[in-house]
Amino acid sequence: MNEFTKPIPVPDADSAPFWDGTRAHKLLIQRCTNCGTLRFPARKSCGHCHSDASDWTEVSGKGRVYSWIVVNHPVPREVYGQEVPYVVALIDLDEGVRMVSNIIGCDVHAVTAEMPVEVVFEAGQGGMVLPKFKPQA
Amino acid sequence: MFTLKDKYAIAGVGETAYTKNSGTPVLNLAVEACLKAAEDAGVDVKDIDGLISYNFGDSVPAIAVATALGIPHAGYAVDFAGGGNAANLITLSAAAAIESGLAKNVLCFRAMNGRSGFRLGGGREMQARGITQYTAPFGWITYPQAMAMWARRHMIKYGTNAEQLGHIAVTFRDNASLNERAMQRTPITMDDYMASRFIVEPFRMLDICLESDGACAVLVTGADRAKDMKHKPVYIMGGAYGGGPDQGEDLFDAIRWPDHSRNYAAYIADDLWKSAGVGPQDVDVAEIYDCFTYSIIMQLEGFGFVKEGEGGPFCASGAIARDGSLPLNTHGGLLSEAYIHGFNHVLEAVRQLRGDCGPRQIEGAEIALTTAGAMTCGSAMVLRN
Numbered sequence: 001m002n003e004f005t006k007p008i009p010v011p012d013a014d015s016a017p018f019w020d021g022t023r024a025h026k027l028l029i030q031r032c033t034n035c036g037t038l039r040f041p042a043r044k045s046c047g048h049c050h051s052d053a054s055d056w057t058e059v060s061g062k063g064r065v066y067s068w069i070v071v072n073h074p075v076p077r078e079v080y081g082q083e084v085p086y087v088v089a090l091i092d093l094d095e096g097v098r099m100v101s102n103i104i105g106c107d108v109h110a111v112t113a114e115m116p117v118e119v120v121f122e123a124g125q126g127g128m129v130l131p132k133f134k135p136q137a
Numbered sequence: 138m139f140t141l142k143d144k145y146a147i148a149g150v151g152e153t154a155y156t157k158n159s160g161t162p163v164l165n166l167a168v169e170a171c172l173k174a175a176e177d178a179g180v181d182v183k184d185i186d187g188l189i190s191y192n193f194g195d196s197v198p199a200i201a202v203a204t205a206l207g208i209p210h211a212g213y214a215v216d217f218a219g220g221g222n223a224a225n226l227i228t229l230s231a232a233a234a235i236e237s238g239l240a241k242n243v244l245c246f247r248a249m250n251g252r253s254g255f256r257l258g259g260g261r262e263m264q265a266r267g268i269t270q271y272t273a274p275f276g277w278i279t280y281p282q283a284m285a286m287w288a289r290r291h292m293i294k295y296g297t298n299a300e301q302l303g304h305i306a307v308t309f310r311d312n313a314s315l316n317e318r319a320m321q322r323t324p325i326t327m328d329d330y331m332a333s334r335f336i337v338e339p340f341r342m343l344d345i346c347l348e349s350d351g352a353c354a355v356l357v358t359g360a361d362r363a364k365d366m367k368h369k370p371v372y373i374m375g376g377a378y379g380g381g382p383d384q385g386e387d388l389f390d391a392i393r394w395p396d397h398s399r400n401y402a403a404y405i406a407d408d409l410w411k412s413a414g415v416g417p418q419d420v421d422v423a424e425i426y427d428c429f430t431y432s433i434i435m436q437l438e439g440f441g442f443v444k445e446g447e448g449g450p451f452c453a454s455g456a457i458a459r460d461g462s463l464p465l466n467t468h469g470g471l472l473s474e475a476y477i478h479g480f481n482h483v484l485e486a487v488r489q490l491r492g493d494c495g496p497r498q499i500e501g502a503e504i505a506l507t508t509a510g511a512m513t514c515g516s517a518m519v520l521r522n
Contacts, residue, residue: 007265008275041271041392064514067290067397070338075279088277090286090397098392100272113293131275 006079008126014042017056022129025121028056029097037064037081041099061119062136063093091133105134139376139412145232146308146363146370146521149356150484155320155475158253159350163197166352167248168205172439174354179241179367182206185356187213187240189231190247190479192221195255196247213240221426221471222378222401224479224509225516229376233358241358247480248352256348268386280428281345283336283391284511288431290397293340294446297434299339301449303330305430306343306472308458310328315497320347321473344430346471353480355487366420371487372521374504375413377405380514394513400432402439402508409440413519415504417442420519422489422499423463423506424482426469433457441515464499479509483486483518490522 001031011019014030021028030042034051035068038059074080087103089111103111104120117133124130151160151173154168167190175182185208189201196216198400203211213234217223224247231243249255265273273347277283291297312318323344333342363370383425391397410416417440425436434448442463443451451457457465468474468485475481486505488494508517 005263006276007263007269007278009270009274010264010266011270012266019313027158041386067286067293069282069285069289071276072334072338073281073336080276083276086276088286090284090392100275100277100392102275118485123147124274128274132275 005125008111008124009104009128013046017127018042021056021058022121022131025129026058027119027131029059029093030054031057031097038095038097040099059095061095063091063117063133065103065111065113065117066090066098068103068111081134089133091117099131101130102131102132103134138408139229141232141236142402142412143372143416144360144376145235145357146360146372147228147355147483147487148358148366148368149174149176150181150354151175151177151357152318152353152481152484153351155318155349155351155477157320157348157350159250163195163248163250163254163352164201164205166250166350167197167202167246167354170248170352170354171202171206171244171246174244174356177444178356178358179366180356180358183209183243184371185242187231187234187243188208189213189215189217189227189234189243189245190220191217191227193218193220193248193478195251197370202246213243214252221428221479222510222515224483225376225518226378226509228355228357228373228483228518229378229516232373235357235359241362243357244354245357245489246352246354247478249478250350251476252348252350254350268390271392272390281340283317283338284431285399287397287435287512288339288429291431291434294398295449297449299331299435300327301453302344302430304437304453305427305433305457306330309427309466309470310473312459312497313473315456315495316474319469319474320349320417321469340429340431346428346476347473350474350479351475351477353477353484355483368491369522373492374415374519374521375409375411376516376518377408377412378494378514378516379405391513398435399445400435400439400509400512402436405515405517406440409517409519415519419504420506421502421504422467422484422486423508424466424467425465425467425506425508426479426482426510426515427472428476428511430472433465435511436508440506450470459497467494467497467499468472482509486502486520490520
């Protein structure tokens with residue numbers, strides 16, 4: 001077994017529906033059914049009204065780039081040596097929550113502030129599917 | 138709010154050499170720094186009854202140091218969880234512990250083999266659990282990456298640029314050239330800065346602090362006791378610790394933080410200045426947490442030295458040099474002296490207020506600020522002589 005792999009997300013009791021969703025190519029976000037507030041990352045209770053009542057709603061997958069970086073130096077080198085340069089961004093989804101992901105499908109230096117992006121689903125390691133983002137068509 | 142103005146003082150300071158490879162366990166580093174701080178104060182180690190440290194990555198527990206020092210009654214041996222954010226928190230907590238009667242003479246220390254031992258950002262487990270399941274699989278793993286994200290947001294919002302960051306790196310290296318303890322003493326120019334390679338855009342190599350082995354310690358005691366010790370006391374005027382809402386679940390996830398151009402400093406500034414009874418205009422010298430060049434800008438803005446968005450131009454103006462209006466990081470900071478998780482800032486502030494800094498001494502320094510932290514939470518302290 002290769003000692004070095006990209007980190008693989010490990011679903012837990014709170015996050016399992018999110019990762020089940022990505023495997024089905026859906027971006028599901030947890031929603032408080034008491035006050036309606038969306039919350040990400042997933043957790044047991046609402047930080048706004050403290051209700052435990054929640055469900056999952058599929059969002060549009062569209063959003064805008066809040067901030068981004070271009071990673072040039074691979075850490076660990078064994079894992080990311082072939083990947084650099086790559087873009088990591090904070091993405092504000094249109095529905096109001098913020099996520100961390102990669103911007104793919106364009107030159108790393110073509111990313112701009114507030115650039116409209118949309119989700120794409122990419123097979124990752126360990127059978128997981130990662131939600132990534134590309135410039136909106 | 139911290140309400141112990143001038144009741145407690147730092148009476149002693151001590152540190153090891155700062156190196157890339159100490160060649161010795163962290164415990165030995167901690168003991169050396171603590172012994173030197175006690176000796177500097179003129180306090181018998183047997184009279185130490187409190188030890189406080191903080192840890193993230195490489196560290197050694199306070200109780201282990203108490204044991205190694207042979208302290209007969211360590212009534213208060215406490216370890217805070219935290220990285221650079223906690224450097225002033227532990228010193229303020231020492232005052233609180235003495236006030237409560239839990240201890241009388243408290244050693245605060247940070248010890249780490251941060252280069253030869255556990256390297257921050259050296260990688261993560263291949264299984265991303267908890268909050269890291271939402272960050273690490275996308276290759277967002279190291280502190281330079283996290284902080285570069287904040288810097289980019291400030292650039293988007295205010296036009297902060299590379300040359301402004303470069304002035305910070307060049308200025309601190311110039312200070313380090315006058316500091317025999319500094320690990321990097323060779324002066325650099327703006328051209329050197331611009332030519333240094335990108336690690337994670339917008340950060341170049343010279344935006345990023347050193348990885349270091351070493352330890353430093355201070356002895357905190359009551360103001361009355363301190364007056365009878367070897368050095369003139371340096372009094373703790375005030376301090377604060379904390380951050381805003383949505384700090385996240387670990388030191389750098391910050392997914393829900395509302396504004397990445399504005400860090401913890403903006404949230405604790407009011408408590409800091411109110412507790413000390415002074416304001417930014419009264420500070421003669423400031424030792425500001427510089428894990429990255431950019432963290433200086435958010436803290437200058439957050440603590441009220443300049444308005445939001447003006448940190449970059451302020452640094453480029455020369456104001457932060459030794460002969461400027463606000464001399465910063467006179468020892469070279471974490472960028473050029475060493476990265477002992479910000480605790481070396483406290484020692485430099487004490488030495489400036491004692492007038493012990495030789496060629497880099499800020500003449501007439503009476504009030505100093507030390508800060509610790511760069512992102513969602515942190516601590517700061519105002520000291521006077």
